[in-house]
C-alpha cells in the first residue's frame with residue numbers, strides 16, 4: 493500500500509469537490525482529489541446535462557453570492573475556452589400572496605433586472621403555458637442554463653492542468669483525524685495537513701469516521717423529460733425560459749423546468765422533492781408519487797407537452813432541515829472542512845463554494861458571512877451528534 497503526503501485531500505469529485513480542488517491548486521496547494529467511482533459517473537448529485545442558474549432567491553445572501561459567482565463562471569469559460577452557461581431567463585410563478593412576493597422583493601432590493609408579467613400579457617410573452625388561478629409571474633432575466641457534465645469535465649481538467657492529482661475508483665474507507673490526516677481508500681493510504689469532505693449523499697457515511705453526524709436527508713429525484721406535442725414549442729432556441737412554479741395548495745414543493753435543449757423535442761420538468769433513499773440503493777427506490785403530481789400539473793399548465801414522461805433519469809438531493817448548505821470546519825478537528833447538504837440548489841454556486849471551502853481549509857477569513865451555513869445551527873436537532 494502506497495502512502496503519499498499532500499497539502500490537502502478533497503474527498504468527492506462532484507461539482508463542489510472539483511471546484512474546491514481547482515481553487516486549492518490555483519493557490520499552489522499540492523492537492524489530491526479522491527473519487528469512489530470511475531469518472532465521469534452518474535451515481536451522485538452533479539451528473540446530467542443541465543442545471544438552472546439564477547439570482548432569484550428568497551434570501552439576500554444567496555443573491556449576493558450569485559453576483560460574484562456569475563463572474564467566476566464567465567472567468568472559467570474564458571480560461572478553458574468552453575461554453576458552460578446559456579442565458580434563458582427564469583420564469584417565477586406562484587400564488588400572489590406567498591413566497592412569490594419574497595422572491596420579488598429580494599430581486600428588487602438587489603437591483604436584479606426583472607420583468608413583471610401581468611396576467612393579461614402573460615400568454616403573449618410565454619406561449620403554451622397557463623398561469624394558475626391566483627398566481628403572479630415575473631422573469632429573472634439574468635438566469636439560464638448551466639451545462640453540468642461539461643462543467644465537471646472542465647473543472648477537473650483545469651485542476652489537472654494546474655498540477656492537481658485525481659484518483660478515481662478509490663473509495664475512501666477510513667479517515668484518521670490528527671494534525672496530519674490519514675485517508676485510507678480501497679487501494680491506497682494518503683496523508684495531508686488539511687482535508688475537505690464534499691461527499692454529497694455520502695457525507696454522513698464519511699463523517700462517521702470523524703465522530704460527527706449531521707441532520708441530512710438523502711432524497712431520490714426522478715428527473716423527467718416530457719415530449720413536446722409540436723416540436724420546438726418549449727425550445728431554448730425559441731427563447732423559452734427555465735421556470736419555477738412555487739409551492740401551492742396542489743403541490744407542496746416547487747415544480748421546475750428547463751427548456752427543451754439537450755434531448756431534442758423533450759423538456760425537463762421535475763418535482764423538487766422525492767422519497768428518502770440510501771445512496772447505495774438509489775435504484776431500488778421506485779416511488780413515483782412525484783410523477784403523478786407532475787402529470788396533473790402538465791395537463792393543466794403545460795398543454796403542449798404529452799403528460800407521460802418520455803425519459804426518467806435519477807439524481808439525489810442531500811437536504812438539511814432548513815435547506816441551507818453546510819460550509820464549516822469540523823467542530824472537533826479544525827483541519828477538516830465540510831461542504832455538504834446542498835439541498836437541491838448547490839450547482840450554480842460551485843465556483844463560490846470552491847473558493848469558500850478553499851479559504852476555510854487554508855485558515856483564511858471567508859469572503860462571505862458563513863453564519864447561515866454553520867454546523868452549530870443544528871445543535872437543537874436530535875440527529876446531530878454535537
Ligand SMILES: Cc1cc2nc3c(=O)[nH]c(=O)nc-3n(C[C@H](O)[C@H](O)[C@H](O)COP(=O)(O)OP(=O)(O)OC[C@H]3O[C@@H](n4cnc5c(N)ncnc54)[C@H](O)[C@@H]3O)c2cc1C
Nearest residue numbers: 504506507508528536537538544664692807834838839840
Ligand atoms: C435532479 C437535480 C436537479 C438539480 N437542479 C439544480 C439546479 O437547477 N440548480 C442548482 O444550482 N442545483 C441543482 N441541483 C443541485 C446540485 O446538483 C447539487 O447541489 C450538487 O450537484 C451537489 O454536489 P456535491 O459535490 O455536493 O455532491 P455529488 O455530486 O454527489 O458529489 C459527491 C461525490 O463524492 C463522492 N464520494 C462519496 N463518498 C465517497 C467515498 N467514500 N470515497 C470517495 N468518493 C466519495 C461521490 O461518488 C460523488 O462523486 C440539482 C440536483 C438534482 C439531483
Ligand SMILES: O=C(O)[C@@H]1CCCCN1
Nearest residue numbers: 544746748764836837838
Ligand atoms: O437550484 C435551482 O435553481 C433549482 C430550482 C428548482 C429546484 C431544483 N433546483
